[in-house]
Amino acid sequence: MTVVVGVGTEAGIETRRWGTLPDGQDVQLFVLRAPNGVTVTLGEYGARLLRVQMPDRDGVPGDVMLGHPDLTAYLEQEDALYFGATVGRVANRTARGRFELGGQEYQLALNNPPNHLHGGPGGFHAVRWEGTALEGDESLNGVAFRYHSPDGEEGYPGAVDVTARYTLGDDGWLSLDCWASTDASTPLNLTNHAYWNLADGGAGSVLDHTLLLPAARFLAVDDNAIPVAVTQVEGTPFDFRTGKPLGQDLDVDDAQLWGAGGYDHHFVLLNGGEGLKQAAVLADPASGRRMEVWTTENGVQLYSGNFLGGSSPGGSVVGWNGERYGKHSALCLETQQAPDALNQPELDRLGAGSIIVQPGQTYHTRTRWHFSVTH
Structure with missing residues (x-):
């Protein structure tokens, strides 16, 4: 210890x-x-x-x-x-x-x-x-x-x-x-x-958290979680544009959800280009806590904690207050460029520029989180 x-x-x-x-x-x-x-x-x-x-x-x-x-x-x-x-x-x-x-x-x-x-x-x-x-x-x-x-x-x-x-x-x-x-x-x-849980830091579930993602497209993936298509969110469980509880559509009969065990997908942000853009708004109705995520990146990977709770190495672990983190006890909002962009130039172009950095260039990425409370 x-x-x-x-x-x-x-x-x-x-x-x-x-x-x-x-x-x-x-x-x-x-x-x-x-x-x-x-x-x-x-x-x-x-x-x-x-x-x-x-x-x-x-x-x-x-x-x-x-x-x-x-x-x-x-x-x-x-x-x-x-x-x-x-x-x-x-x-x-x-x-x-x-x-x-x-x-x-x-x-x-x-x-x-x-x-x-x-x-x-x-x-x-x-x-x-x-x-x-x-x-x-x-x-x-x-x-x-x-x-x-x-x-x-x-x-x-x-x-x-x-x-x-x-x-x-x-x-x-x-x-x-x-x-x-x-x-x-x-x-x-x-x-x-x-890994975010605005209610209790991971003691319970995040499925009742409301999540807004300003993304009209997401990357559908194959059985190995590699992107295969840029897909419209409309009419799918991946539409978070107006906000909804994370768990609302988690059990929908959808091949993408079943294949990943939940959400583990890259969302392409609506307002592209340079500068900060809103990536997500997460809120816990019970506590009133709210978190906005802003980024210079073109997308955000949503992961719904599908393998927390002992389903993967290190999954059943004890937190700051002695909680054992369970499945869906948190979610990740990873601001980044598209996965496998190194092998799929069309995905690399979803961003403002290539992820390849040359000598003499300065790489820079910014993510900001704003914490507030609703009454």
Whole structure:
């Protein structure tokens, strides 16, 4: 069991020792607080969101995402679930773990057979990032995590220097900005893999949460979760454009739902182009908690927690308050470019540009979450 010790304060940010990695590296966590009662805990391992807490309509604070106080839980159990992690180099699935770039074929790990998933078993989620509390600007309440990914790491070409910066505003906005540069052509498609439950942080189900997704199209997938068609949501269980309970159509006799065990699909956002666009609105009617998601990406992957609860490695795990997370105890809203875009140029073009980054270019992605309460 990892014990949190050595509490300190730096630039208004609480810094703690979280634990030690098997190679002897110390790992820190950071706690950010906003005047409206939102508290965010971040950790260096995986540059991840560890905990988000906010008041309900009665002012009672509570957890709104899944996570664990113990570092060893992430080291031993969570690689298959990516709780709160910064995921890369390429989020989501790459068919057969193969892609071609510059006339050369690359073979990646098949950690989601027969596909490559979320950057591989040793991807950005499974390494220590160096975290620094932001200083010198009183308007910034946050932490910058930095990592150097060497050439060839997890089979990807080029060395990459990446920064993941989380900031928490007084107005209830939590922002994640990721920047990266490379010395050789390489694909980059980063996301955050938080699991959200606005009611009780994962003690119960999210099927009664209302979800709005401003997306007229989603990507239908084959039996291996690889996209096969850009499909209209109209007339399908995938139409969330006016908002509905997550579980309303979950048991509909639909091949896409049955094949994935629920929702695990990429939605193409309506308002394309550059700049921030609304990706989702999630609300819990019981507590009054509400979360908006905004992003610079062209799409969002909705995952309805189909394999939480012991159905996959690390599935039956204990959270901050001792809850055992069950099936559909949370959902993910992963802002990103399309899965398998490396092998399907037509999907790559759904975004504002290619996921291939060249030397001299700066990769940047931004996701913002706004937390509020309805009365």
